[in-house]
Amino acid sequence: MHNETQPHLPTHDDEDSSEALSADALLRAYGKESSFFFASPGATWLGRGILASLPIRAGASLDDALPRLFGQARDRGVQRPIVVGALPFDPEAAPILYIPERLERAGRLRHTQPAATESALSGCTTNEFPPPAAYAAGVREALTLMRETALKKVVLSRTLDVVGECDIDQARLLRNLACRNPAGYTFAVNLPPTLRGFTPRRLIGASPELLVRRTGARVLANPIAGTAPRSADPDEDRARAEALLRSAKDRHEHALVVEAVVDALRPYCRIIDCPPAPELISTARLWHLSTRVRGELRDPAATAIELARALHPTPAVCGEPRALARQAIGRLEHFSRGLFTGLVGWCDAEGDGEWAVTIRCAEVEGGRARLYAGAGIVPDSDPWLEVAETAAKFRTLLDALTGGNA
Template sequence: MKCLLEECRAEDIKFYFSTPNYEMKIDKFTDIISFEKALEISQIISDIKDKLQGKLVFGAIPFDINESGKLYITDSWETNSVPFKERANVDTAVTDNNYPIKKEYIPSCEHYKEMVEKGVECITKGKLSKLVLSRGVKFQFPKNIDVTPILQCLYSHNPAGYTYFLKKESGKYVVGASPEMLVSKRGNYVYSNPLAGSRQRGKNQEEDLKFSKELNNSSKDLIEHNFVVEDIVRKLSHICKTVSFSEKPELLSTEQLWHLSTKIEGELINSNSTVFDAALSVYPTPAICGVPQSNAYEKIRELEGSSRGIFTGIIGWCDENGDGDWAIAIRGAEIDKDSIFIRAGAGIVQKSVAQEELEETEIKFRTMLRGLNLGEI
């Protein structure tokens, strides 16, 4: 069966979203929804519900729920319900993207380690239980970047995850391959699959098994993961009659990383609730922010010093029935003409060691660069 990315150029589409079970492509939008804060979105959608018959809302929401943003409305989209494993392969176009002329870490490695140490100090004093700190790297190229082979490569290597693409009004592209679905809604049921705690894959079967066992028995990673699961279950309990989940996390493997994974399911109290209601009730999770949320937000702003934008925000869609999927916008990049900017984060707890957290971000950078078809640059 065909794939919607066949014979498709990135510059000609507005939005693309692929999951293990379906893919969606949108070429145009008919209207824009502007919001000052993310928490306004549910009310805005409720107010214009009658106007959304036969239409679909899509886009991305920034990490900081107090930031403004835009969503898009369309009356035309294409969905392919064929599972990933049954779709035709997409041949990745030849690219000469991988020759940057400049690389800049933001912040520097030493500065990031200082950030981690300050985060651990804050946790030790009891102000936080967990904090997620990110850093970025910007690559400059000698000419404008061809986004199509990047999107094709991300898709081809992400059979079990959520490949996403959004062309912003500014002309910038947001593209990535997230392993993590924040919230999916179908009918009266919502689903979440948090991932927290990770290890790189091994170079051979023996090393791979060693790393997976190491993750599965890591007290630091299990503590970090439990923070996330407990937080989502608690928040979903406010909008759901029942919430069920497995007590022990499973190991989930992607091409480059092992993750601790827990599947959560809830039955909604209000049948009129939308996927926005569910997503914004649990967002942000400790996996990308920290515990408690308000203190973590404040510390992130202080230590990171700049807006994350869409990174660790959410990206997805909502139909006229309020059903939809919203994935965490990680393992991706923002592409602007001749530059690519990527971010990676690490979960900081009391046992965190600054050098180890720095190395975790480096592993994630390498994973993203390979996924972006850029190799070890």
């Protein structure tokens, strides 16, 4: 459907009856003039231009700012405004939220199998930070903290800088990600530029993890934690999946996240349905443990973005207890995460919306891309296996950049 300044265009009310828009057409239409893209298992969104935006400053109160933003859009002719964008890992840092000039909606992408992909860049050099040995040392420090303090889990991340010979084709990168991850959450969010005369700066990725979706009184959260790399050999691939499902270390890591999600939702929900055991889900590169937590709101005034902020950051991207994990991340990670392990999605003025966790992502500008990957560290973690896990997670974006085989 459309969020549009021109009154003759369809509005949100038409979305259930209109089949005029094709999700794949929206993906193909994404280009330099686009301001937002978000494809989930339920719907696909394409934004063009920016009609109104939230002031980019730390500490701004979203409770006050969002109603004003919706009011500005209505004053300019948008019948049912929708805010889109991303929130950073640090809840106190500045969000990137705006209302596009035009926002089109279609159903889910219809890819039935991964399509052939072409490279989104020409030639490249890469640089890891921290390098593998230093990251493994950081994991060992985290394990020492767990022995000496009440820390149960901490997520440690690293980056991979990719520099191409010319500008990265951001539209091609997005299409590659969407084709390879049809069951996930593929996204592109415009960011303030830092370089003059280059292509737009964007956060682009394909997350497997839904933080929260609100549809009326219904709430769905889908925490994911516990990971194993996939294999090209079908028998080995299935063996890895079954080993992950049996892994006491990964089941423990996953349970910490699910417990935190249920605890955060409990004040908002009169009913919560949480399965007793996780299930397996997969991406082109990885197996994950997944639990779908459903709830029914006590108060319909609780919006999707309010629920997302109550949940964020979960132990899947931070750790447990949260305060100790934040301290450990500040001590052991020597870079700013920015929007990585934050939130990306949308929320309408009635409170419905959908927010995914910004993992498997990169910040892209000109010929440069900074990729991010993290791993959950618990007492049974092996430092070099965590190095391997982050390397496997980099592959989602590396494959989409280079057109490599999944």
